[in-house]
Amino acid sequence: MDRTPPRQRARDIGHWLPDRHTATRTARVVLAAVSAWLAHRAASKGAALSFYMLFSLAPVLVLVISIAGIFFGAEAARGEIFAQIDGLVGAQGAAAIQEILAATHRSGGGRLAAAIATGILFVGATSAFAELKGSLDEIWETPAPQGAGWQQLLRARLLSFSLVLVLAFMLLVSLIVNAALAVVDRFWGQMWTQSWFAPVADVLSTAFSFGVVTLLFAVIFKMLPNARIAWRDVVMGAIITALLFSVGKRLIGLYLGNSAVASSYGAAGSVVALMLWVYYSAQIFFFGAELTRQYALQFGSLRGQSISPPPDPRAAGPANR
Template structure:
């Protein structure tokens, strides 16, 4: 339920005002730029950590499945680079891993700083704390594919249970609309949890769960809508990136998708920031 007596229209107006005032559109472009340089170091680290507990093939499949959900335009590009990474992985030493970790957290540092701007009175962290927050964001993101794999494994094991019977009208629950919707909502749920954590812990100010949840709901739903629309746009043939950019077309499409995702993430942050503002003003 929406927090009692909070002015919905004023919250919407303040969200748009702070979103424009902090130049979130330009910030999203900056995040996309840093993400391009952080993406493959991030993947290399995930592969390095993943192959310490899983086989190479399992790790690659896991990362590709996760990439298809988070970066719908870049699966082929990522797969090609992962194959090269696996061929060169033995040359990655301790100092190289530290350098990769530094590069991989660059985008999270920029993202955290711009999320923090959505809350009035939130001070920017110093250099060391900013990098620490970025590092925690990296490990959280790296854990999501593992959780996704666990949920997928759970769903694959559930059909072994005998749930046919009168309760379901003689129809297996696995053939029902409810089951189909549940499988579709699992990826959305993980995205929602990720956004909820971003808006709850990244700002350098106290944020209540009830304030963070509204931005997370809007951002997770908006992100799924944006992913569907962007995927349709690319498949429709309306975009001609290959004709204009040639072999760089996939990279351009990837940057555009990261840019759109960043806009959605920052908008959700400003919505939660507006809810926080009016709740504090009310008290």
């Protein structure tokens, strides 16, 4: 029996609870992130990113399917990608991506056309990530790197291409996990579905999907910006962003499914639905990046540094808009 005095027990419990000072700083982080999100014009950045993503999506998926197809076959990789996309953007967005990929595979030509298409594939696949890198550099308010322009351009493209490889690796891991679950279900059948471990496996599968999204955000936050960001700040920001994304994607799906925004565009409705999904998801991502920076300034590796106010977007030049 615990004979600790009630007042002492209250102090012990209170040690593990956030104090008033921590709660105040947390609220300050959120408010500062909202202010910086508005000042950095995240709405405009999301519009630009959705435009770039529309033209980069087919090259990115072609490269990812080609790399993952080496190990599992192109059809298996394509089926897994469409299953993941359908769960993210819904049937309309998945249909738009299928049409884009089908048009890409229908285009043919000789060796010269194939060589040109390969170059366009590389540039197109990295354009959206290059735009994302510029947005994150502005969010972290990093100075422009020194060096020749073509060197910085090449570095940005290679860095963006490395993220495409990361996406391919994550697709491989997802294929391996799903293949293992399919094998178990095929051999054990009804015994598997009625066993106690089946719901546990569903929970583990959901946790795995959340972990993959968190890892992707962590890699983007760590690799893309020119700023030096500690891993503890990156991991915390990635977890928060993944939580926001998990909730936000359901709300976005409900909005697109119950509104007539996409259907009012007729034949182009699926493409519009895809662009709207990218746009709203970009707002969540940029807000997560702002939270990551403010967390680093208030609690993380940048704690104690002076926090400069966000730049006034009206004073920015045309190149920064």
